[in-house]
């Protein structure tokens with residue numbers, strides 16, 4: 001199983017990919033998580049990455065692909081969360097995998113409308129210690145804004161601010177149309193309705209993935 005998950009910010013990619021990873025025993029690379037880990041540093045690269053992420057812009061393709069290439073290299077099973085984000089990234093990945101004879105086996109595209117995206121993102125809280133993701137509307141922690149597992153105060157992501165959310169949605173729609181067409185032409189694209197609770201969405205995804 002070699003799968004990429006697409007979908008607008010807040011569609012539930014991270015949430016679903018974790019369930020998929022556990023169900024099928026496949027390892028995941030989230031490029032967003034990789035960048036958030038990098039941004040904890042103070043070096044040049046951390047500053048560079050931060051300058052894009054905090055504005056809701058895409059990190060340059062070369063920087064992203066370096067991370068992705070290392071992860072997928074010689075794996076016959078993997079899941080990508082948040083990659084590709086534009087046509088160039090899709091082509092870079094495709095060329096790399098083709099040569100190895102390990103092309104993607106499917107692309108899951110989670111669909112969600114803008115009002116629901118904004119609600120999910122403005123409600124998102126993340127544990128800075130373990131990375132667990134909560135939502136103040138849908139899946140709040142037991143105690144006020146504190147991680148159930150670690151007991152530390154939850155944080156909002158730096159890019160889950162109203163104006164940055166709008167910018168990310170704009171960038172997504174601008175860049176992703178050709179990517180969706182690219183995978184559609186290859187017969188790899190599976191659209192999944194992202195509305196409803198986490199388990200409803202997961203059931204839809206499992207139907208797509210069984211046999212991939």
Ligand code: ADP
Pocket residue numbers: 007008009010011012013014015016120121123124125133134135136138139194195196197198199201
């Ligand atoms: P993405 O990785 O696509 O940005 P996340 O998985 O981080 O999305 O989900 C965004 C926010 O919405 C999080 O706060 C998460 O808890 C919440 N969420 C995810 N899936 C659902 C769902 N099906 N219903 C309600 N809230 C959800």
Ligand code: ADP
Pocket residue numbers: 008009010013031032033035052053054056057058059060064081082083084085089159168
């Ligand atoms: P979401 O799906 O909630 O927008 P991610 O966690 O996937 O968030 O990404 C957060 C940010 O990290 C993006 O807005 C972008 O700045 C950067 N990023 C993540 N993946 C990529 C990628 N494939 N290419 C370029 N930038 C990326």
Ligand code: ZN
Pocket residue numbers: 127128129130131132147148149150151152
């Ligand atoms: Zn925690």
